[in-house]
Amino acid sequence: MGVFDPIIELSKGLGEVLRSFLFEPTVTVQYPEEKRTVRPRFRGRHVLKRYDNGLEKCIGCSLCAAACPADAIFVEASENTDEKRFSPGQRYASTYEINMLRCIYCGFCEDACPTEAIVLGDNYELSFTDRRDAIYTKDSLLESVPSGDMLTPRKVDVGVFVRSVPEMKDPTD
Amino acid sequence: MSKQVTITIDGKQVTVPEGTLIADAAKMAGIDIPVFCHHPKLEPVGMCRMCLVEVGRPMLDRATGQVVMENGLPKIQFMPKLETACTNRVSDGMVVMTTTDKAVDGQKGTVEFLLTSHPLDCPVCDKGGECPLQNLTMAFGPGQSRFNYDEKNHLEKMVPLGELISLDRERCIQCARCIRFQDEVAGEAVLGFDERGRNTQIITLSDPGFDSVFSGNTTDICPVGALTTADFRFGARPWELDAEASICTQCPVGCNTTLNTRREAKAGGDVVIKRVMPRQNEEVNEIWLCDKGRFAYHYTESKKRLVKPLVRKDEKLARASWDAATKFAAENFSKAKKDMVILASGRLANEDLFNLKSLADTAGGTAILYSDMGGGDVTAMVGVGQGTNIGKMGKGDAILVVASDLYEEAPIWWLRVKQAADRGATLIVANPCQTKLDKFAKFVIRYAYGDEVKTINDLSKKSKISDEFAKAKNAIVFYGNEGLGLNGSSVLASACGELLKETEHIGKPNNGLVGVWQRVNEQGAWEVGFRPEPDLEKALKGKSVYIVGADPVGDSPALAKALKGAKFVAVQDILETATTEIADVVFPAQAYTEREGTFTSGERRVQRFYAAVPVKGDARPDFAITSQIARQMGIILEGTSVSVVFDILVNSVESFNELTYERLAETHGQWPIVGRGDLYYGGTTYENTQGLGVQLGSLAETGKTVHIPKVRKEAALRPKEKELLAVPVNKLYDRGVTINPAQLLNQRVGEATVTLHPDTAENLGVEAGARVKISFDGISGEVVVKIDDTISTGVALVPRSMGIAIREPVVARVLSRVEGKVK
Numbered sequence: 001m002g003v004f005d006p007i008i009e010l011s012k013g014l015g016e017v018l019r020s021f022l023f024e025p026t027v028t029v030q031y032p033e034e035k036r037t038v039r040p041r042f043r044g045r046h047v048l049k050r051y052d053n054g055l056e057k058c059i060g061c062s063l064c065a066a067a068c069p070a071d072a073i074f075v076e077a078s079e080n081t082d083e084k085r086f087s088p089g090q091r092y093a094s095t096y097e098i099n100m101l102r103c104i105y106c107g108f109c110e111d112a113c114p115t116e117a118i119v120l121g122d123n124y125e126l127s128f129t130d131r132r133d134a135i136y137t138k139d140s141l142l143e144s145v146p147s148g149d150m151l152t153p154r155k156v157d158v159g160v161f162v163r164s165v166p167e168m169k170d171p172t173d
Numbered sequence: 174m175s176k177q178v179t180i181t182i183d184g185k186q187v188t189v190p191e192g193t194l195i196a197d198a199a200k201m202a203g204i205d206i207p208v209f210c211h212h213p214k215l216e217p218v219g220m221c222r223m224c225l226v227e228v229g230r231p232m233l234d235r236a237t238g239q240v241v242m243e244n245g246l247p248k249i250q251f252m253p254k255l256e257t258a259c260t261n262r263v264s265d266g267m268v269v270m271t272t273t274d275k276a277v278d279g280q281k282g283t284v285e286f287l288l289t290s291h292p293l294d295c296p297v298c299d300k301g302g303e304c305p306l307q308n309l310t311m312a313f314g315p316g317q318s319r320f321n322y323d324e325k326n327h328l329e330k331m332v333p334l335g336e337l338i339s340l341d342r343e344r345c346i347q348c349a350r351c352i353r354f355q356d357e358v359a360g361e362a363v364l365g366f367d368e369r370g371r372n373t374q375i376i377t378l379s380d381p382g383f384d385s386v387f388s389g390n391t392t393d394i395c396p397v398g399a400l401t402t403a404d405f406r407f408g409a410r411p412w413e414l415d416a417e418a419s420i421c422t423q424c425p426v427g428c429n430t431t432l433n434t435r436r437e438a439k440a441g442g443d444v445v446i447k448r449v450m451p452r453q454n455e456e457v458n459e460i461w462l463c464d465k466g467r468f469a470y471h472y473t474e475s476k477k478r479l480v481k482p483l484v485r486k487d488e489k490l491a492r493a494s495w496d497a498a499t500k501f502a503a504e505n506f507s508k509a510k511k512d513m514v515i516l517a518s519g520r521l522a523n524e525d526l527f528n529l530k531s532l533a534d535t536a537g538g539t540a541i542l543y544s545d546m547g548g549g550d551v552t553a554m555v556g557v558g559q560g561t562n563i564g565k566m567g568k569g570d571a572i573l574v575v576a577s578d579l580y581e582e583a584p585i586w587w588l589r590v591k592q593a594a595d596r597g598a599t600l601i602v603a604n605p606c607q608t609k610l611d612k613f614a615k616f617v618i619r620y621a622y623g624d625e626v627k628t629i630n631d632l633s634k635k636s637k638i639s640d641e642f643a644k645a646k647n648a649i650v651f652y653g654n655e656g657l658g659l660n661g662s663s664v665l666a667s668a669c670g671e672l673l674k675e676t677e678h679i680g681k682p683n684n685g686l687v688g689v690w691q692r693v694n695e696q697g698a699w700e701v702g703f704r705p706e707p708d709l710e711k712a713l714k715g716k717s718v719y720i721v722g723a724d725p726v727g728d729s730p731a732l733a734k735a736l737k738g739a740k741f742v743a744v745q746d747i748l749e750t751a752t753t754e755i756a757d758v759v760f761p762a763q764a765y766t767e768r769e770g771t772f773t774s775g776e777r778r779v780q781r782f783y784a785a786v787p788v789k790g791d792a793r794p795d796f797a798i799t800s801q802i803a804r805q806m807g808i809i810l811e812g813t814s815v816s817v818v819f820d821i822l823v824n825s826v827e828s829f830n831e832l833t834y835e836r837l838a839e840t841h842g843q844w845p846i847v848g849r850g851d852l853y854y855g856g857t858t859y860e861n862t863q864g865l866g867v868q869l870g871s872l873a874e875t876g877k878t879v880h881i882p883k884v885r886k887e888a889a890l891r892p893k894e895k896e897l898l899a900v901p902v903n904k905l906y907d908r909g910v911t912i913n914p915a916q917l918l919n920q921r922v923g924e925a926t927v928t929l930h931p932d933t934a935e936n937l938g939v940e941a942g943a944r945v946k947i948s949f950d951g952i953s954g955e956v957v958v959k960i961d962d963t964i965s966t967g968v969a970l971v972p973r974s975m976g977i978a979i980r981e982p983v984v985a986r987v988l989s990r991v992e993g994k995v996k
Contacts, residue, residue: 059296059297060297060407061296061297061301061410062409062410062413063296065413066410066412066413074436074438076409076437076438076439077297077407077409078407079406079407089297090297090330090331090407091297091407094438094439095438095439097438114295114296115296162330163292164294164296164297165293165294165296165297
């Protein structure tokens with residue numbers, strides 16, 4: 001090994017650094033100031049969806065909890081009335097909790113949901129200072145309403161929202 | 174034993190009694206034929222066509238009547254079309270094929286048709302998860318329907334049939350199980366079909382709707398989610414529930430139940446009871462449960478539950494530690510010596526009562542049973558024999574019901590007695606007023622209030638009725654305290670005992686005397702040595718009283734007065750009552766749902782119950798509290814393990830001979846098979862895996878001579894002019910502390926009433942529905958008049974526990990009009 005060999009090697013390495021610095025695009029994202037968009041099938045924190053009319057899609061059937069392999073979901077149902085309506089049909093989730101420390105983001109809950117109410121969203125910013133903060137309640141999971149008059153519960157016309165699961169018109173659908 | 178026939182189902186040979194239905198025979202062989210309308214407890218109708226199978230019978234030669242043989246085997250002739258396994262009875266040599274392409278095709282077709290109009294409600298349906306339609310759809314349903322969904326029949330959803338049961342007309346598949354249950358089993362035809370074809374609907378024919386105390390059972394046997402209870406509405410999904418075995422505490426039948434529990438956010442994250450389900454015990458409640466047992470459990474979770482020991486300080490009850498509270502009580506009881514009185518009710522478990530009795534015996538005090546009914550010593554002598562099963566009684570047997578309205582007091586006994594009468598048993602009902610059982614009785618004896626003993630004694634004389642009773646193969650007598658107090662019922666029990674002894678209906682299974690007690694474990698209280706006291710007021714005055722599981726202050730102003738004159742009052746209960754308010758020290762006890770123990774039913778069956786929910790607050794089990802007080806008095810009683818208390822009990826109480834907790838937990842196979850998630854659907858009744866209990870042997874069974882105790886009958890009351898004889902009667906839904914917290918049942922409780930004969934009412938110048946004032950013994954109260962022409966004149970029937978303190982027949986002084994007719 002010659003005397004200059006280390007210097008040659010070192011300048012080769014530095015040259016590589018210089019090359020990528022000058023000619024390659026930057027991949028570092030300045031998180032949290034800057035955020036990268038996630039892939040379309042990314043599975044992040046859950047969101048409870050609403051219909052266009054503002055009613056909650058969730059009917060409190062608890063099938064997500066049944067499908068959950070980590071036992072992270074707890075659902076308790078109550079009865080809707082036309083005076084105080086949360087969701088279409090007779091039943092709504094009066095309690096909906098997901099323990100994010102337990103969740104393994106497998107998406108089974110999404111698959112089990114008969115109304116497409118629960119969706120794994122694109123939010124991956126989950127950090128807690130307390131274990132109890134890891135339990136997301138219905139309020140924090142529910143999608144916000146587009147306008148103030150669409151809040152739930154609300155009074156609706158009698159006999160309009162009788163069915164929990166949207167009716168399937170075409171059997172091949 | 175009936176003739177046995179051998180048939181072949183799917184290549185498997187089965188030998189079953191002649192007359193068995195193919196579907197049942199297959200189940201016995203472990204083969205599930207899918208069913209909807211067929212239920213082994215109901216008559217076959219063949220309405221749903223789900224059980225289509227191929228049936229072949231041996232071919233007979235028309236000329237000789239002999240079986241045609243082919244290659245040394247009988248030639249089997251199959252019907253060209255499928256037959257229903259639920260309506261065809263087995264015959265010798267029959268061959269049934271349930272899994273051939275032809276049979277499965279038929280079954281698939283049935284499911285496809287049923288689904289053409291069944292709504293997609295499974296996610297919100299309370300039956301979802303334990304629904305046979307779901308199971309059968311998974312097994313036989315078409316992957317895709319050929320049906321256009323726009324043509325689905327839309328009907329009303331959630332129609333309340335009564336306060337307790339709602340009907341979803343869309344989900345109903347018209348199997349008629351509910352209608353048939355009401356007609357055949359309950360004998361109350363309050364449901365029926367309306368309209369025809371695709372519009373066929375279930376309707377209620379009664380007013381108020383679904384007027385039956387057995388209505389909850391229809392939700393169990395409904396094979397879809399058409400009938401659901403208002404109590405469990407959206408309570409939880411069935412797979413989320415935990416199940417723990419228990420015993421119903423509402424009446425002396427001792428129905429086996431399963432408590433379904435779950436953690437509930439509404440209850441602050443506590444584990445609570447979500448619903449009470451029947452647990453199969455063919456010798457006790459079969460697979461049924463009455464509405465009181467099903468819906469009245471809420472009291473154990475009432476806001477009025479006691480959670481901390483309380484000690485009276487400066488006229489006020491203040492929280493104290495267990496040590497301080499028990500020490501305070503122990504000091505007072507030690508001082509009282511012979512003046513210590515323990516007043517306990519039959520709501521307690523055997524172990525609790527035994528510890529209390531031991532404390533009374535060792536400390537020299539007296540133990541009194543808080544009850545208006547006597548005769549437990551007679552039932553211990555001539556009670557029904559071991560192995561008694563009313564469900565097996567029928568032709569040639571006799572059942573006598575005297576001074577008891579079983580429908581109001583012990584509905585499941587009513588149901589089973591009625592069914593025994595349906596099977597041909599001679600039913601004799603002796604009651605001073607009309608009861609719902611009269612309709613099914615062969616003989617109805619109507620006597621005047623006060624004549625019950627004479628009526629029973631007359632059955633020893635020669636008459637058509639007494640002949641039939643004496644000649645019966647087996648005979649059971651149910652006696653109660655309808656219209657009677659402690660003395661009256663004690664005398665009646667002795668008279669019934671004598672009658673059974675004379676006719677030799679004692680010491681055998683299905684023979685003997687059954688007391689229709691007011692509380693679940695009164696028979697157990699008698700067994701461990703508790704006795705009621707005729708003059709309770711005198712027994713309490715000036716004494717140091719330890720009241721357990723009873724509310725004498727709330728029940729009777731006279732007892733309240735007596736207790737105010739007591740030296741010291743310690744109260745141990747699960748709920749705040751009027752009695753805890755006057756107590757010097759209060760101990761919070763655990764409800765039966767929070768602990769283990771045993772109850773003795775009216776048929777003297779000892780059964781275990783288990784802990785289902787966590788303990789509320791600092792409550793402790795009754796036997797442990799007693800033991801702790803005893804310890805402070807220097808008396809050692811077992812107080813940690815309930816099974817050890819039971820062992821000690823068994824060693825000291827003769828009738829509990831050699832019982833152990835293990836024996837009580839034994840089970841054996843039962844028919845029909847219910848409670849499994851299989852295709853042969855028997856209902857959501859739970860399978861019994863936690864114990865069938867053991868019946869105690871009566872004295873008559875030991876072969877010892879039976880001497881029925883003689884009780885002196887008190888002189889009959891003679892009302893003067895303008896006075897009436899007021900007698901207590903029992904109501905199923907009353908205002909007792911165990912019913913009040915159940916909001917659903919409250920709607921059926923109604924107002925306090927007084928029932929009069931039309932002539933009596935006319936003499937008093939009152940009409941039905943009028944509001945009147947009744948007064949006796951310094952008590953008075955407002956009641957609504959009811960008219961009944963089946964009772965005798967000059968009496969007024971006043972229900973117990975409905976706000977008027979009546980414990981025994983009394984002379985009621987006046988009935989004065991309060992206001993005009995009330996709607």
